[in-house]
Amino acid sequence: MTPALDLVDIRKTFDSFVALDDARFSAYSGEVHALLGENGAGKSSLMNVACGLYTPDAGQMLLYGAEVSLSGPSEASARGIGMVHQHFKLVKPFTVAENILLANPRRNFGKGIREISDEIRKRSDALGFNIDPTRRVGELSVAEQQRTEILKVLVGGARILILDEPTAVLTDQEAETLLTTVRGIAAEGAAIILVTHKLADVKKFADRVTVMRGGKTVATIDPSTKTTDELTELTVGANLPLPARTPGQFGRRRIEVINLRCTRADGHVALEDASFHVRAGEIYGIAGVSGNGQSELAEALMGVRTPESGLIQIEDAGEAVSAASPARMRALGAAFIPADRYSYALAGSLSITENFAVGGVGSGRYGSWSRLRQSAMKRDAEAAIAAFDVQGVRTLSQKAALLSGGNAQKLVIAREFSRSPNVIVAHSPSRGLDARATAAVHSRLMSARESGAAVILISEDLDEVLALSDRIGVMTHGRLVAEFDAPADRQQVGRAMVGHV
């Protein structure tokens, strides 16, 4: 049987960065084929090649056995390849029918709208989507918008459907419904490609899975033949041993969070009644499925998001602060390792020295306000880069954006730890890092704990939380629903994460 879509030895580079390194992928009609990998493994790049957004530097693309070279997304969709992007491409003030007409133009607008609306109703009923073509997209829920996107590519005649991280924005039930529907579409003869980093979805819904790592395709297998651990190992590479942990020497409470509540811009309550404390010499892990309020908690702790109510109390602060600025939190001895480095930690267009030194400039370490000592900044940056093993530094004046993820993270840690902080807030500190860099980050957090810092570790990686934490709080739907002392039982923590105990 010829594969519906066959990508052979696809190579794609962006300047010097190799995004795809001879990646291979083939999907057959009638199957749900998962594409699994960490962030930055090349999943989205490969699928962007498949849907005509990227032109590969080398390699071949075959559709039903015939080689094609796509001129762009419109040709891809004309050839029956439809992609539902993670960030929806919908015009919010337009109705569902108008959006779908926009992607699938007809000669006559009025007639087109009528025809498209009929088709939407028909397909929507068949799939159990319950989408009214006359509603405005802006009024739809995220799940409904996603259904609109799927209808859009189906109306366009897609026989190969690529869904990029479709469950990332959905609740568990919505995700379950969606994936079941998608299985149904496959059963009718379409090829479904499910781009994801969620092992559970892969195990449950995929017929085959292709694993990507570092721009290469590592393996294509039947997920039912592998355990979750084996799949994890394929995705992230071999596990490195964790640093040995000593029994905790806990001191006084260093930070206390009381009834913190945050709402998102759309009025949705993202964080409710969050209360916990962390002692000196302790790592407090916050586990949870991504999107359950962790980002809001991290941002509130960093001072970049103003909580609606609640207090953050740092020892020696004298008073509790409800809306702390990052500058104030830092002055009180807090350090931050944010999840999104280039939003909250590093200015990519500035040099390594500048990005390192910005942590110490305010304290007068590099001279008075009127004269900054560049040489002192360089000297410190050089020492820190050596001490924290930041690789890939050609010169200190090179842009921080040129560092790889792991090395950029090490640079952040070097800066944040250079002031011997009392409180450390780390949010997904090893996300997107390779095993070696992850191990380095973990040992830094452990040594901070040893030297008496209070560490808040917010992570969606349960293994990371279990391995490092002295106590674990579990977040579900914006609330801390359970707390466990180390050594915590993995099953119990996992149940709290999904079960809302």
Added chain:
Amino acid sequence: MSEDAISTIPVPSAPKRRLRGIRFNLEVRRDISSWWQAAYLAGFIALGIGISAIILIWAGVPAGDLVDQFLVETLTDSDNLRSVLFQGAPFILVGLSASVAFRARFWNLGLEGQMIWGGIGATFISIHHIGPEAFRLPIMIFAAAACAMAWVAIAGQLKLKLAVNEIISTLLMNYVALNFLYHLLYGPWRDATDGFPHSPKYADFERLPDVFGFSGALPLALIVALVIWWLVSFTRFGFYMKFVQASDKVAGAVGIPVARITLISVLLSGALAGIAGFVVASGQEGRLIQNFSDGYLFSGILIAFLSRNNPIVAVIVAMLVSMLFISGQSLQVFYQIPFAMVQLVQAIVVICVAASEFLIRHRIHIVR
């Protein structure tokens, strides 16, 4: 797709690739050496000058006279040279003003309004004879800076407190300032001696003195440029500004007081434009006239843009713009070329530099 990659793949029935002409593929560059950046920039400025030359020739300037008009005449004729050196001063100041604001990501398009308020502030001091004669000049400069700062502070606060887009607010406030100037010149400040709608003439000690036979405006502007260079390159404030420019989100998260840095930059930008207003009012007619600020907004943006907000480069660019300006005036006299042609040349150069930016950031692959 390279030929080898295809030949090594054993696909028995691979059909021939269709020839569909040339396609271009854009790619974001991760890094580019400063030499290449400079080369692209120089190439595109040359292109802009080339296009401008063609337009000027088409408009009736003999090709052979272009170099003569733009370089030889402007620099050898002593009147012209004096004009170039004077005119450079307000250009330097508005260029610096725009640079400082742009460095804080504040798109100050209110340079002309701030110049007007600078002129009004200085003229107020002159009309009301405030302060002893010996200190009159510094007091006028100070008043010019203070008034312009107060004017730009409105837009700055609107942006910081209410998130009002400064591009709109500063631009529209230019018209408010201009109409207020008309009100003064047609009303209370109308020159009683000749009845024309301009302010009474400044006294001699209220005008910038000549230095070595040339206007003192240029040394003043050069000193200001040095101070700004020091501020943005060597101080903590300048260091923080770099982060605000690179990413205000990152800057805030690493503990930089973004709002304060932005506000100070905005005020400084306003002050510089205000001083430019005073320099024009004092150096040209020695009084406030209507429309004295015309065209400086565009020139200021052009200078900041071409110098990439670098104060030292801004001085050089400002002097070149000044040459263009003065030679444009003589083109007007000798060839009846409208003065708008000077602005056209500026605009072409800006468009070319903007285009070079695209090539500096992207690489174009030709895909066959």
